Amino acid sequence: MSQSDWFQAYKSAAQFLIAGPCSAETFEQVLETGLALRQQSVDFFRAGVWKPRTRPGGFEGVGEVALPWLAEVKKQTGLKIAIEVASPAHVEAAEQFDIDMYWIGARTTANPFAVQELANALQGSNKIVLLKNPVNPDLSLWIGGYERLQNAAIQSLGVIHRGFSTYPKSKYRNSPEWQIAIDFRRELPDVPMICDPSHMAGKREYLAELTDIALNLHYDGFMIESHPNPDAAWSDAAQQLTPAALEAFMRNRKKAVAETTNTEYLEAIRLWRSQIDVTDALLLELLGKRMAISEKIGILKKNYGISVLQNDRWMKVLEHMQSQGQQNNLSDSFIRIFFKAIHEESIRKQVNAKSEG
Structure with a gap:
């Protein structure tokens, strides 16, 4: 039996959905x-029973007192119940x-x-058991956490993508x-992956755009507050x-199919x-030329005793590129990420050129 078999019962034309309040506040x-x-x-x-917060002083959940409330919700509605657990003590109480x-x-x-402590308890x-991505953007840490649960012979597993804490912040609470x-x-x-657009967005006005992206990426379902x-x-x-807004929201979401046999579509795509492939090849050729210039700049800086990092120059370049990007319908966040990667590679090339030249 596979640890993802549990999800087969929920595969249907409708969208798999986990929903409810951020926190259980009152019965x-x-x-x-x-x-x-x-x-x-x-x-x-x-519903959140225990709420781990980034800083002390915020509402951290009502705790164990909420568990009988949820049991009663299950009894009266027939809905299955999902909660967050962060320690073996939470598991023991929830059981x-x-x-x-x-x-x-x-x-x-x-x-x-x-x-690992939770894996042992479970x-x-x-x-x-669903594992959210780590708060920091680390794929190995996420996979490693899943493997710990897998090794504990937990019968039914999946993951939740809720976005990552990054710097600088984007318009979203957590960058997707x-x-x-x-x-x-x-x-x-084969691992079922649920999208949590609520924690990505941080604001309800961003939920639609994030959920629609996830639908086009063929996520297996959603967790929405x-x-x-x-x-x-x-x-x-x-x-x-x-709840009423959630019903309307989900009704307006449309699943995208992964493939089609429509010949008109296949020829157009x-x-x-093919145009994208040619453009990508040109991009790589231009980037190679740019890095060759960076190496020459590294040697020049070495000859004159100049440091590699010129922060004022970098900030001016980034500001200019973001302005150029807007004119080409490219977002500030994309330009920042793209040119940050170029800048880091350029620094590496210049440092190597200074040490080897």
Whole structure:
């Protein structure tokens, strides 16, 4: 039996969906939300019981007292229940209330010791366990965390992509870094991957664009936060939707198919891709020429005793390129990432040229 077999029961025309409030605040709040979501195509009801926060002083969840509330939600709605666990003590407490799914949060995933402790506590478990990506953009750490759970013979596993904390910040709360998720799927193609656009977005107005990208990347489902009165939520108010808004939101999302046999499409995409291939080859040729110039600059700097890094020059280049990028309909974030990579490679070339020249 594969550890991804559990997901076969949820593969359908409808979108696999985990939904519910960021935090369980009161019994009335979780029950009201659960009753509203029961009318929709929600597969699991989520609610934060323990809330690990970046800094002290924020709302950190009501704790164990919420577990019987969720058990009652399950009883009255028939919805399966999902919560976050961050320690063996959380697992032990949750086991008393027939919780169906556990997820391991991004801050916990970043700590291999913590993941291993949870793997030990969940050894051989028949619960569904989902591992969020680590808070920092580290593919190996994410895969390593999954492997720890896999080695613990947990019967049902999957992962959640919720975005990464990066510097500088973008408009999103957590940068999606889609390529890391794509690379994870390339390494472990059979692992169900759920997208959490709520934690990526940080603001509900960005949910649609992120969810639509995830649909086009063929994610297996979504975890989206929903609260009966989002503006009054005790945590993450800006990123939650009311149950009614969530229903409309999901109704407007359309799955994209992976392949087609339509000959008109196949011929058109072949022509466009051939143009991309030629353009990419030209880009690489230009980058090679640019780096050859960087090597010459490195030798010149060595001859005159000049340091490689010229920060004022770099900031002027970046500012100019972002302005040029806007004229070519390229986002500031793309230009910043692209030219940062070019700048780092240029520095490496200049340093090598200075040491070898």
